[in-house]
Amino acid sequence: MSKYLLDKFLYTVDRDPVxxxxxRTEPAHLVDWWEREMACVLLNCHTAEKTTWLSxxxxxxxxxxxxxxxxxxxxxxxxxxxxxLFIAMFERDHGPLEYQIAYARAMDHLHLPYPDIAT
Amino acid sequence: xxxVAAVIASTHHPFYYRASTSVGADRPPFAxxxxxxxxxxxxTLTRAEPDVLLMVGSDHFHQLWLDNMPQFLVGKAPFxxxxxxxxxxxxxxxxxxxxxDESLAAHILRSGLDAGFDLAFSNELRIDHSVTxxxxxxxxxxxLPIVPVYxxxxxxxxxxxxxxxxxxxxxxxxxEAWPSDKRVAIVGTGHLSLELGGPRQFGPHxxxxxxxxxxxxxxxxxxxEGSLAEVTLDSLHAPGNxxxxxxxxxxxxxxxxxxxxxxxxxxxxLFHTMEAYFTWYPSGGSVR
Numbered sequence: 488m489s490k491y492l493l494d495k496f497l498y499t500v501d502r503d504p505v506x507x508x509x510x511r512t513e514p515a516h517l518v519d520w521w522e523r524e525m526a527c528v529l530l531n532c533h534t535a536e537k538t539t540w541l542s543x544x545x546x547x548x549x550x551x552x553x554x555x556x557x558x559x560x561x562x563x564x565x566x567x568x569x570x571x572l573f574i575a576m577f578e579r580d581h582g583p584l585e586y587q588i589a590y591a592r593a594m595d596h597l598h599l600p601y602p603d604i605a606t
Numbered sequence: 607x608x609x610v611a612a613v614i615a616s617t618h619h620p621f622y623y624r625a626s627t628s629v630g631a632d633r634p635p636f637a638x639x640x641x642x643x644x645x646x647x648x649x650t651l652t653r654a655e656p657d658v659l660l661m662v663g664s665d666h667f668h669q670l671w672l673d674n675m676p677q678f679l680v681g682k683a684p685f686x687x688x689x690x691x692x693x694x695x696x697x698x699x700x701x702x703x704x705x706x707d708e709s710l711a712a713h714i715l716r717s718g719l720d721a722g723f724d725l726a727f728s729n730e731l732r733i734d735h736s737v738t739x740x741x742x743x744x745x746x747x748x749x750l751p752i753v754p755v756y757x758x759x760x761x762x763x764x765x766x767x768x769x770x771x772x773x774x775x776x777x778x779x780x781x782e783a784w785p786s787d788k789r790v791a792i793v794g795t796g797h798l799s800l801e802l803g804g805p806r807q808f809g810p811h812x813x814x815x816x817x818x819x820x821x822x823x824x825x826x827x828x829x830x831e832g833s834l835a836e837v838t839l840d841s842l843h844a845p846g847n848x849x850x851x852x853x854x855x856x857x858x859x860x861x862x863x864x865x866x867x868x869x870x871x872x873x874x875x876l877f878h879t880m881e882a883y884f885t886w887y888p889s890g891g892s893v894r
Contacts, residue, residue: 494672498667501692502691504691529673531673556803565761565803566803566847567667567760568667570803570807571696574696575692575696584808584877587807587808590803591804591805591806591808591809594804594805601804603762605762605763606762
């Protein structure tokens with residue numbers, strides 16, 4: 488399990504408008520490409536200095552491909568990162584605050600203590 | 607020595623800019639009341655006649671990331687570009703550029719390190735809405751140099767609440783010991799109860815109005831002891847999963863002084879979270 492890598496995916500996709508659109512339209516392709524090409528890029532370092540050990544578990548990969556924000560929450564992904572990226576992808580299809588409220592209602596079965604987000 | 611002209615603590619609501627500038631059908635029904643409260647709050651900074659703003663906020667995973675995460679960081683640069691793509695996208699925030707006061711930043715770094723705070727620093731810091739929201743609300747002309755101080759209220763493990771209070775006390779003392787004739791306002795923003803990305807987000811009010819009532823009373827009364835007796839890193843999960851931002855209010859209580867009541871207190875119950883505004887005029891910082 489790699490909460491850090493889930494967070495890294497959400498963080499790096501969110502900040503790149505091209506990747507946000509690819510994740511919206513072709514999630515399976517984007518997640519596969521990202522894990523192959525981006526997961527081991529050490530941010531702010533020369534691209535040759537790759538990390539050698541980061542990868543998703545099958546469960547994490549599945550949650551990302553399905554864009555399942557509830558599963559990502561349960562896996563301990565940072566909720567701020569998930570929310571920000573998912574608003575970028577899906578708010579446009581809804582009325583004001585409609586998406587944010589539906590996002591919360593899908594999690595109504597979750598109670599404290601929430602999954603640990605420490606990385 | 608420098609004068610602490612005002613200590614100001616506030617929530618930072620990224621929706622204010624859009625709400626206050628929207629017109630016609632796009633203008634939310636609560637916008638006029640919100641703008642009136644902000645303008646009254648703004649006057650409390652204006653009358654302090656500050657020359658420099660020492661600004662406490664928290665990067666929201668913009669420049670500071672989990673591969674290299676500081677707990678407390680001071681920005682030391684001649685300029686700070688501000689606001690990020692995802693803040694333009696989600697909140698409609700404008701791009702900004704603020705001048706920095708490198709002399710005060712250098713003083714805070716040196717005296718902070720010597721006082722036992724191992725402060726990180728950045729010489730190229732793009733700041734986010736935790737600092738620009740109070741610029742927009744309190745000093746929209748954005749004409750004063752700033753020194754940003756970032757705290758980690760976002761990525762566990764975080765420092766203890768007592769450490770935030772201690773840093774606030776130390777920042778106040780450092781400003782008072784700065785060899786300068788400038789008037790410094792210490793401005794910090796945090797959160798009351800807040801949930802982001804969880805089932806209690808975007809409700810009709812903040813996720814824990816009872817916590818908000820208590821928190822406003824702690825801050826308004828300068829009740830550092832009362833807040834420290836109840837607030838822990840674990841307890842802050844209960845009012846909402848982003849409520850660790852309250853520790854920045856605790857830092858500001860440390861800067862204002864134990865037991866010192868705020869000279870100005872206001873709040874506004876909004877959907878999603880409560881807004882709250884506090885200003886202290888320290889005895890040495892009387893208005894010119």
